Amino acid sequence: MGRIKHHLVLAGVFVLSAATQAESLRLNLTDRLAEIPLEGAVIELIAKNPGQFPVSPLTTHIDQVNKEFVSYVTIVPVGSKIAFPNSDDIMHHVYSFSAVNAFDIPLYGADENIDHFIEFNEPGLVEIGCNIHDWMLAYIYVAETDVAAITDDQGAASLKDIAPGKYLLKIWHPRMPSSEPQLVELEIESNRDTELSIGLNLGRERRIRRTPSMARGSYR
């Protein structure tokens, strides 16, 4: 069992345990206050050498079903292209005015814009919404390379085939107070797997309530 060197770059991240086995990284994230596994968090490993990890842009889509984006969190490498088809029988207006990769696809209905792709050429977080349905919210995490993953319902995510060395680990979740990921420096040692458990301090979800009420207008 090797020993992992790490320290916290930002406050609010607590390393609960560390263990190593071979050249892969397994991360277990928890909501520190609720003490439950944290699903839907993004982890990305950043190498000191910019060319170390491959970058394989994807062509994919984020659908709109029953007035929700599917999926809520999507990870793509930089340079990827994403379409935003509409599977509802009503119209949507998808937009983002995030600091990177802002775009706008005005009102369109089902079977429209299926082949209209937006290219995401800058790494960073892209928050998307619908200009008609305020509660519709989703995130695109544009990673610098292919070495990124999203935690499952057990709060776990793994990155494999990592060469030994020092790295910067980015961690981001929709309930983090900032769109900037939290950073953890770590070192992967040769012939050992690395396992980290980290608890995150989270805020409230930024998704707006969808459910109608008597206090609101009629269109939802």
Place this chain on the structure above:
Amino acid sequence: MHKIQLKNPSLLLCGRTVPVVILGIFLFIGSGNSLANGFMDIAIAAGHEDNVSRGFLDRDITSSTFHRTQFTGGKLFQPFINTSISLSATGSYQGFVDQHGFNAMGISTSINAQHKFGMGAYTPRILFNFSAAHENSRGAERDRNLYTINVGYFQRLTAGLSINLGMLDQTSRGTDEPRVDFDQLPYRSTRPTDPMDYSNSIVYGGMDYVFENNWQVSFSYQYYDGYIVSSAKPPVQLFRYAQAVALDPAFNDLHLMYLMESKADMWSSGLSVPLTSNTAIDLSYSWQIFEAENVGDYDNAQFSISLVHQF
């Protein structure tokens, strides 16, 4: 026998026109239109009202539990980016368990325009609404058309907190002949107009807060400047201050409904508990106090529980 005969013929025409227009809107909304988003919702409520009759004197105050069903359908259009227009029609029925005379059925249509000063959920927006409604009561003398113009401002400040404010103008026009058999009364009305003909100006402000569990609380305040239709048994000296007096068909025994110039404050609070993403249980409580010059004031409290569902 003397009867008031002041009905404006154009208003009678209006009384038939509004339902026809509303029917047309219903048909339009029901038709296919690929450029619009359709919506439908229903609200079923039960509650209690302290002063259904809007009585100023204790002997004239009547309370009742009530039930209300309201169905709304509409379509939303977006002619320009950040500007949307919705057309909707609403049918409603309100029944009073202890005061059947106030039961009323209503149909209405409205046009809503909204402009956002930019894109996104947090951008401020202005709202314009015009609605025309026809209310059909048990007694024809309470039937009326109600026209409402509303200009408002809405802004969501955080994911949980939003505020709204605005002003509203209501114009009520009676659609049937008011009746008063003055031979039965010890006085005569000097202003023999329809008590259902009046206008109200309202300013309002409110806020909603949604907790992390999606429970929503709301608070609002409204200030009325206009008129109130009150009911009373004769003889009442209040009638000398009335703008109009007529027999009140809401009661089986002799009551008069009379129009009083008044100002009012209304405070409301609500709690909305989501059951699903499309359904909620709402609790609301509102309290209002009306002040009529030279007459005094009265208050009215209303509590209701509603099931709200969006199809």
